[in-house]
Amino acid sequence: MIGRREFLAGLGAGGALLAAAGCRRRSDFPGRLVGTAERRGHGLFAPPRKPPARRERVAVAILGSGVAGLSAAWKLGREGLEDFRVLELEDQAGGNCRFAEYPESRAPWAAHYLPVPTREARATLELLDDLGLVRGWTPSGDPIYDERHLCHAPDERLYQFGRWEEGLYPHLGATPDDLRQTRAFYAEVERWQARRDKSGRRAFAIPVDLSSPEARELDMISMSQYLTSQGWTSERLRWHIEYGCRDDYGTSLESTSAWAGLHYFASRSPDRAGPPGALFTWPEGNGWLLRTVMERIAPRLTTGALVYRIAEVGRGVEVDYLDLGRGEPVRLAADRVVCALPAFQRARLLEGSPGFREFTCCPWVVANLVLDRPPEPGHGFPLSWDNVIYDSRSLGYVVATHQDLKARTAGPTVLTWYRSFVEDPSQIRWGLLGRTWESFRDEILADLVPVHPDLPERIRRLDVMVLGHAMVRPVPGLVWGSERRRAALPQGRIHFAHSDLSGISLFEEAQYHGVRAAQEVLEAGGVSFDSSL
Amino acid sequence: MPQLILLSVFVIATCGLVYELLAGTLASYLLGDSVLQFSTIIGTYLFAMGVGSWLSKFVVRGLLARFIQLQVLVGLLGGLSAPLLFLTFSHASAGAFRLLLYLVVFLVGMLVGLEIPLILRILKDRLEFRDLVSQVLALDYIGALLASVLFPMVLVPYLGLIRTACFFGLVNVGVALVFLHAMRSQLASRTWLGVQAGLAALALVGCFAASEHITRLSEEALYSDEIILTRDSPYQRMVLTRHRDDLRLYLNNNLQFSSQDEYRYHESLVQPALASAAHPRRVLILGGGDGLAAREVLRDPRVESITLVDLDPEMTRTFATHPLLTRLNEGSLTSPRVRVVNQDAFIWLEENPGVFDVILVDFPDPSNFSVGKLYTTTFYRRLRAHLAPDGACAIQCTSPMFARRSFWCIVQTLADVGFQVRPYHAYVPSFGEWGFCLATAREVPVPQARGERFLTPSTCAAMFEFPADLEPLPVEVNHLYNQALVRYYDAEWRAVIE
Numbered sequence A: 001m002i003g004r005r006e007f008l009a010g011l012g013a014g015g016a017l018l019a020a021a022g023c024r025r026r027s028d029f030p031g032r033l034v035g036t037a038e039r040r041g042h043g044l045f046a047p048p049r050k051p052p053a054r055r056e057r058v059a060v061a062i063l064g065s066g067v068a069g070l071s072a073a074w075k076l077g078r079e080g081l082e083d084f085r086v087l088e089l090e091d092q093a094g095g096n097c098r099f100a101e102y103p104e105s106r107a108p109w110a111a112h113y114l115p116v117p118t119r120e121a122r123a124t125l126e127l128l129d130d131l132g133l134v135r136g137w138t139p140s141g142d143p144i145y146d147e148r149h150l151c152h153a154p155d156e157r158l159y160q161f162g163r164w165e166e167g168l169y170p171h172l173g174a175t176p177d178d179l180r181q182t183r184a185f186y187a188e189v190e191r192w193q194a195r196r197d198k199s200g201r202r203a204f205a206i207p208v209d210l211s212s213p214e215a216r217e218l219d220m221i222s223m224s225q226y227l228t229s230q231g232w233t234s235e236r237l238r239w240h241i242e243y244g245c246r247d248d249y250g251t252s253l254e255s256t257s258a259w260a261g262l263h264y265f266a267s268r269s270p271d272r273a274g275p276p277g278a279l280f281t282w283p284e285g286n287g288w289l290l291r292t293v294m295e296r297i298a299p300r301l302t303t304g305a306l307v308y309r310i311a312e313v314g315r316g317v318e319v320d321y322l323d324l325g326r327g328e329p330v331r332l333a334a335d336r337v338v339c340a341l342p343a344f345q346r347a348r349l350l351e352g353s354p355g356f357r358e359f360t361c362c363p364w365v366v367a368n369l370v371l372d373r374p375p376e377p378g379h380g381f382p383l384s385w386d387n388v389i390y391d392s393r394s395l396g397y398v399v400a401t402h403q404d405l406k407a408r409t410a411g412p413t414v415l416t417w418y419r420s421f422v423e424d425p426s427q428i429r430w431g432l433l434g435r436t437w438e439s440f441r442d443e444i445l446a447d448l449v450p451v452h453p454d455l456p457e458r459i460r461r462l463d464v465m466v467l468g469h470a471m472v473r474p475v476p477g478l479v480w481g482s483e484r485r486r487a488a489l490p491q492g493r494i495h496f497a498h499s500d501l502s503g504i505s506l507f508e509e510a511q512y513h514g515v516r517a518a519q520e521v522l523e524a525g526g527v528s529f530d531s532s533l
Numbered sequence B: 001m002p003q004l005i006l007l008s009v010f011v012i013a014t015c016g017l018v019y020e021l022l023a024g025t026l027a028s029y030l031l032g033d034s035v036l037q038f039s040t041i042i043g044t045y046l047f048a049m050g051v052g053s054w055l056s057k058f059v060v061r062g063l064l065a066r067f068i069q070l071q072v073l074v075g076l077l078g079g080l081s082a083p084l085l086f087l088t089f090s091h092a093s094a095g096a097f098r099l100l101l102y103l104v105v106f107l108v109g110m111l112v113g114l115e116i117p118l119i120l121r122i123l124k125d126r127l128e129f130r131d132l133v134s135q136v137l138a139l140d141y142i143g144a145l146l147a148s149v150l151f152p153m154v155l156v157p158y159l160g161l162i163r164t165a166c167f168f169g170l171v172n173v174g175v176a177l178v179f180l181h182a183m184r185s186q187l188a189s190r191t192w193l194g195v196q197a198g199l200a201a202l203a204l205v206g207c208f209a210a211s212e213h214i215t216r217l218s219e220e221a222l223y224s225d226e227i228i229l230t231r232d233s234p235y236q237r238m239v240l241t242r243h244r245d246d247l248r249l250y251l252n253n254n255l256q257f258s259s260q261d262e263y264r265y266h267e268s269l270v271q272p273a274l275a276s277a278a279h280p281r282r283v284l285i286l287g288g289g290d291g292l293a294a295r296e297v298l299r300d301p302r303v304e305s306i307t308l309v310d311l312d313p314e315m316t317r318t319f320a321t322h323p324l325l326t327r328l329n330e331g332s333l334t335s336p337r338v339r340v341v342n343q344d345a346f347i348w349l350e351e352n353p354g355v356f357d358v359i360l361v362d363f364p365d366p367s368n369f370s371v372g373k374l375y376t377t378t379f380y381r382r383l384r385a386h387l388a389p390d391g392a393c394a395i396q397c398t399s400p401m402f403a404r405r406s407f408w409c410i411v412q413t414l415a416d417v418g419f420q421v422r423p424y425h426a427y428v429p430s431f432g433e434w435g436f437c438l439a440t441a442r443e444v445p446v447p448q449a450r451g452e453r454f455l456t457p458s459t460c461a462a463m464f465e466f467p468a469d470l471e472p473l474p475v476e477v478n479h480l481y482n483q484a485l486v487r488y489y490d491a492e493w494r495a496v497i498e
């Protein structure tokens, strides 16, 4: 009945009828391929031959301004060590926390949320407190978070059979056996969540390095093998679990280690402070978390700096970088270095470094769709923060203006669309880098228009970013293997940080390694400090 | 002569496609699911055209006269299709509407399907077969193109569906009249044909003129009372109805007040808070763009200023100017003591520092996640920051009878942010049993307020007593991150409706 009345109500607004009249401004909106990382980074293949003439000096050089690099800077700054420099290849700092700034809204280029931190992620809680996100503390010492920044309801929905349902498990059409298997899987997850070893450690902790080795055997097999061995063959359950792997790791059930696959579910254990399942999100995604740190260190940050050589010489370290603005090589002499760059670059940059071949990364494609207003929500559950399409190769989209407090948000917005590539990365990376904007646009429209027929008329622009080496892949053997351990150990005066060193790419992991590396530097310098870990 | 006929091909092709688009648009708007509606309508239409083409072989004699009659018929049926469907939709069952829809589409399609075969046969002796087919079909398709461009860009936005239909009906009839005139020498029963075309034209012109009226008729059938005002804003559709001296306001089809008993609601919302504040000088009203709560507040001489924050400028403008409405709210919105601000209340509270002695919260019920934000801990925390230490808030809290959990969820949420909460309820006949909360920073005694027409000190105190069937239920606190309230509300009102 309401539907009828609303129709009649809409009659006056003749313009609204345009949509249904089948008249569609086809995809004639502008957009571009953003992000030059790959092309710039490939400058590493042909570094300058002559030693740089321009020389600079600093106590600590931090290479890379992702979460790891900026967290090292944050910790050094908190302990009063100000004589450092951060070198960053891109023009914008932040690495995978970079974001776009449209007049309509900010929107993430990669990382977009942070789950309420686990008890072990102490540095993360310290950062949140530093940023003013903790409103107070409970009598038992747990933080009370500022709710404005927690993801508002409704947070997730899934599209299947022409309608949206709440959550990310495809309930519609599930058989009793599907549901039984799903319950059994979650019962196993809960068992792991509750488990502690003798010294009170969890089997699946964040940071990964604080996990007990109890479940390490699971790192030897793939998630697919593990599920099959438990008799969990339900397609829906496997889709649901694989979605988690594709979303957090960029891997399929076959390429994810069972340890990492379970970590996704079991690490976010319900006994941590804050509402269960709650997560922080902002229009610009996790870039929000770095903004304050970036402001603090702005004078010590050099962007457009491609580091191409790191070498320990005498009682210091030489860092050679290309000042991309001037096209000029520079040598930065430092007492110590925090190398917060991806592990795969190490062999090329660092003289005498082993290859670290076990670290592989997967490509991602991220698109920002600027809309004049949100698409029609469709049948079923209303527009949510995260909107996922069952059986799509994409990961769906998040809505940048979701946290808007206005009661009615019919205004412009940005949808951020994600796809991770689970295929063998060495096979597809170059192909992806050669693709045109048009081909991505067509792929994205083909993915979204069946779900939102009115989308093409809504789009003002569509920008695409290809992240060729987006994140480390937790393939079997990486997390509990010896190479990962070795990669985190300092080499002389060079300390290492980066989410790669955890084997899984998460904010807390990158931050943990950044803070750890900073603490190694402080310790070596004889500075006394309070550990944040 | 062939030129005239060819021109007519172009014109009638345009008309034909317009009818098809009209039916598709109407169906997808009235029934939803535009992909399904469009495909089935187009399918039916094309099939019917096929039937028409096949039937054309049974037309043997008097081709020209038959063609003219055909034009009159297409014009009449196509032209009246939209108004007819509208009225059916609002007055008949959905099943009947669907049946009629497809019947109309089929008939129009069939008649349109007859057109081209007849034309081809009329022209077959006057043109080379090769030219005939190429020209007729080319013009047919060009006409279709014109229609498909005109329809969404010009016709729907400027004429609307009903007038578009009538207009093209008239065009068809016009073709008939032109033929009648140009080929009068070849036609026997001219007068009779002329009368038919004239009557059809008359009907269509009448319908065109009455299109507003038809729209309104459809609405009235749905609202059952006389509609005296409708207003659209980007936020809502306002419909004001009158039945004898009962004035009712609907926002997006939800009853907002009935002039018969709104004083009960507004006295209950306003007076307890005014009585509980130590010095009710500065008053803030959130929502309440109808000016009725403001009217109650203005009765209190202690009040020096009222700030009224309502999202919708159309709403406050209408209630500040329409004579029937200003009589109802006693011109409150133009009172020198009242300042109207059109902004989102959440944002306004965030951006403005003022502190108030009394805050009245009169938002729509939490029926969706958007409005639900205005009932969360985050919102109430902000509200608290704007309340003077010895001030008082009153909040409308939906029905504790029909939505008992929702009501107690609001109570819980207010308590969670540190308010002292006194829930109360009043009977408003057009709403049923209705709920409110009195929220203060410090504990206050149960107020004994007096109102103009409803409240007396003892009945005011009695509102704070709850009978057994309205007693508290265990509920969750409503946060931005769980929006528990919207879920309770949805479940409870669904149970009432079903």
Ligand SMILES: Cc1cc2nc3c(=O)[nH]c(=O)nc-3n(C[C@H](O)[C@H](O)[C@H](O)COP(=O)(O)OP(=O)(O)OC[C@H]3O[C@@H](n4cnc5c(N)ncnc54)[C@H](O)[C@@H]3O)c2cc1C
Pocket (backbone or CB within 6 Å): A037, A041, A063, A064, A065, A066, A067, A068, A069, A087, A088, A089, A090, A093, A094, A095, A096, A097, A109, A110, A111, A112, A113, A114, A286, A305, A306, A307, A308, A340, A341, A342, A345, A364, A366, A418, A467, A470, A471, A497, A498, A499, A500, A505, A506, A507, A508, A510
């Ligand atoms: C699409 C996508 C979505 C994600 N979503 C989330 C999420 O929602 N939540 C979450 O917790 N995590 C997410 N992640 C994981 C994310 O990678 C981590 O959270 C974190 O941002 C990684 O930080 P990092 O410092 O380890 O690495 P990076 O961000 O990779 O930082 C490395 C930095 O080094 C720079 N650099 C590289 N080479 C050179 C060189 N030669 N010279 C100078 N500078 C160089 C790079 O430009 C970069 O700025 C996502 C990742 C991707 C790709």
